[in-house]
Amino acid sequence: MKIAIASGKGGTGKTTIATSLAHTLAKEEKTNVLFLDCDVEEPNGHLFLRPVLESREEVSVPIPVVNEGKCTYCGRCAEVCQYHAIAVVGKKVLVFREICHGCGSCALNCPVEAIAERPHPIGVIEWGRSGEIAFAHGILNVGEPMASPIIRHLKKRFLKGDFTGVAILDAPPGTSCPVVETLEGTDFALLVTEPTPFGLHDLELAVQVARELSLPIGVVINRDGIGDEGVERFCQENAIPVLMRIPFQREIAEAYATGKTLVEAFPEYRERFKTLFSQIASILQARAEISGERR
Amino acid sequence: MKQIVILSGKGGTGKTSLAAAFAHLASREFPVVLVDADVDAANLELVLSARITERHSFIGGKVAIIDPDKCAACGICETICRFDAVVKPEEPDRCYYSVSPISCEGCAACYYQCPEGAIQMQDREAGEWFVSETPYGPLVHARLHPAQENSGKLVTVVRQKARQLALDEGRELIIIDGPPGIGCPVISAVGGVDIALMVAEPTVAGTHDLERIIQTVEHFRVRGAVIVNKYDLSIKGTQAIEEFCKNHNVPVLGKVPFDPVVTEAMVKGVPVTAFGDSRVVEVISAVWGAVRGML
Numbered sequence: 001m002k003i004a005i006a007s008g009k010g011g012t013g014k015t016t017i018a019t020s021l022a023h024t025l026a027k028e029e030k031t032n033v034l035f036l037d038c039d040v041e042e043p044n045g046h047l048f049l050r051p052v053l054e055s056r057e058e059v060s061v062p063i064p065v066v067n068e069g070k071c072t073y074c075g076r077c078a079e080v081c082q083y084h085a086i087a088v089v090g091k092k093v094l095v096f097r098e099i100c101h102g103c104g105s106c107a108l109n110c111p112v113e114a115i116a117e118r119p120h121p122i123g124v125i126e127w128g129r130s131g132e133i134a135f136a137h138g139i140l141n142v143g144e145p146m147a148s149p150i151i152r153h154l155k156k157r158f159l160k161g162d163f164t165g166v167a168i169l170d171a172p173p174g175t176s177c178p179v180v181e182t183l184e185g186t187d188f189a190l191l192v193t194e195p196t197p198f199g200l201h202d203l204e205l206a207v208q209v210a211r212e213l214s215l216p217i218g219v220v221i222n223r224d225g226i227g228d229e230g231v232e233r234f235c236q237e238n239a240i241p242v243l244m245r246i247p248f249q250r251e252i253a254e255a256y257a258t259g260k261t262l263v264e265a266f267p268e269y270r271e272r273f274k275t276l277f278s279q280i281a282s283i284l285q286a287r288a289e290i291s292g293e294r295r
Numbered sequence: 296m297k298q299i300v301i302l303s304g305k306g307g308t309g310k311t312s313l314a315a316a317f318a319h320l321a322s323r324e325f326p327v328v329l330v331d332a333d334v335d336a337a338n339l340e341l342v343l344s345a346r347i348t349e350r351h352s353f354i355g356g357k358v359a360i361i362d363p364d365k366c367a368a369c370g371i372c373e374t375i376c377r378f379d380a381v382v383k384p385e386e387p388d389r390c391y392y393s394v395s396p397i398s399c400e401g402c403a404a405c406y407y408q409c410p411e412g413a414i415q416m417q418d419r420e421a422g423e424w425f426v427s428e429t430p431y432g433p434l435v436h437a438r439l440h441p442a443q444e445n446s447g448k449l450v451t452v453v454r455q456k457a458r459q460l461a462l463d464e465g466r467e468l469i470i471i472d473g474p475p476g477i478g479c480p481v482i483s484a485v486g487g488v489d490i491a492l493m494v495a496e497p498t499v500a501g502t503h504d505l506e507r508i509i510q511t512v513e514h515f516r517v518r519g520a521v522i523v524n525k526y527d528l529s530i531k532g533t534q535a536i537e538e539f540c541k542n543h544n545v546p547v548l549g550k551v552p553f554d555p556v557v558t559e560a561m562v563k564g565v566p567v568t569a570f571g572d573s574r575v576v577e578v579i580s581a582v583w584g585a586v587r588g589m590l
Contacts, residue, residue: 205336
């Protein structure tokens with residue numbers, strides 16, 4: 001089972017929920033848990049799970065290298081590149097690697113085979129264990145724009161077809177490519193929000209993303225009590241289950257500040273995370289039964 | 296004309312609340328243009344009483360479409376596509392390929408290689424952008440459609456419009472509410488600005504993410520300054536941030552205390568500085584004075 005923890009708005013508590021869920025399942029339920037931190041721009045899961053990272057692998061994207069000896073400066077590469085990442089200026093070919101998506105189209109289209117590709121590193125993935133939890137995260141190099149290839153690499157490496165157990169994917173904030181890359185192929189999107197106008201606005205967007213990907217969803221309301229009723233009303237009107245509410249308490253915020261997971265700081269939450277997981281499992285089971293009947 | 300951008304690395308540290316407060320304070324002194332560059336999850340309009348006056352469609356790129364009648368099912372497109380966007384549907388009597396629009400990055404590699412000419416590249420509307428009226432000046436903002444890409448390009452579009460408005464109307468300052476993270480939309484938001492204000496919270500995650508955003512801002516050679524938000528959640532964490540900033544020669548312009556008044560103002564839909572007097576407002580006003588001094 002693959003559960004993605006997402007939210008439109010940043011700082012709503014994705015990592016808090018993801019780490020405590022992983023912690024509870026691995027320690028209490030003896031489940032085989034894999035924690036994947038897919039927020040490769042600002043990965044934080046390791047700060048709470050404190051894994052021993054044993055291995056590391058570079059992630060790169062292929063970028064074009066032009067053999068100026070063969071090149072006829074015909075400009076075909078620039079014409080086919082949809083991202084304007086390669087340009088021919090007089091007797092010079094310029095490659096703008098930051099905006100190159102590594103699609104390989106320039107090399108395929110070069111009539112004189114003057115374009116080769118070389119890997120350009122954009123970040124790393126690291127993995128190891130945090131006690132019973134298998135842990136992996138990706139880190140985008142500073143100055144590199146594209147997070148998606150690292151997330152793709154992370155998922156390919158650890159979520160192979162034969163994966164059993166529970167994978168918890170901590171998603172980046174937002175609604176664009178890195179979020180989609182994280183959510184795609186998962187079984188459930190757990191959307192973490194806060195009961196404020198910003199939280200509501202961004203939850204609505206996150207719900208649309210999950211629907212676009214046909215994922216079943218559930219909501220966690222964090223810092224319950226700080227704002228207004230908008231999020232509750234929205235969930236009710238749209239029949240979105242609210243699976244957990246965590247009240248706003250200064251002590252929770254202070255424990256978070258020091259890098260403790262919620263269940264470490266407040267062990268009474270373990271039962272609630274067990275319930276959260278069993279609710280997700282039953283939603284997925286009900287869904288499987290319905291699609292079974294349809295067949 | 297000067298430009299300042301508000302960033303944070305980590306989401307939910309208070310960028311938008313601060314941007315709205317600066318919009319309010321700055322507009323009392325000189326004409327400003329406001330930009331919401333968090334196009335994934337734009338919230339600034341919610342606290343500026345924005346009224347949309349212009350609406351434009353944003354074409355983010357293209358998407359490949361395979362004509363099933365022309366497709367000979369040779370599979371070349373599938374081999375070429377590096378984004379796993381080509382899928383092979385089987386129907387009882389025949390087979391052809393199709394493209395998953397969510398995975399397609401619009402590189403057109405398949406379009407150029409298809410021997411049957413069965414692939415077309417179509418424009419894809421990836422979002423909308425707007426100009427709105429607010430009591431503090433015009434706001435240029437956008438909404439990326441859920442699960443779309445090219446948020447960096449959309450940030451560039453809204454910034455260009457803001458610049459043009461500032462030049463046309465003789466407005467002296469552009470205040471940009473930035474996206475979280477360090478990837479492509481952040482890079483688009485930070486380029487060419489005069490000051491990058493980074494909002495940090497004194498948590499292990501907040502400190503970790505601040506380090507990455509400071510490096511990013513340094514990488515693009517932009518002058519940075521830091522504001523610590525909710526500093527009293529961890530005095531130790533705040534000291535660590537101050538120490539780090541000192542070592543990087545980045546000034547800390549102020550420390551905003553935790554106060555529910557910030558959320559109350561958000562619920563009312565106004566900048567916190569327009570909501571009434573509080574310690575928070577005093578500190579933000581002092582920070583604004585420091586920012587103006589840097590310009």
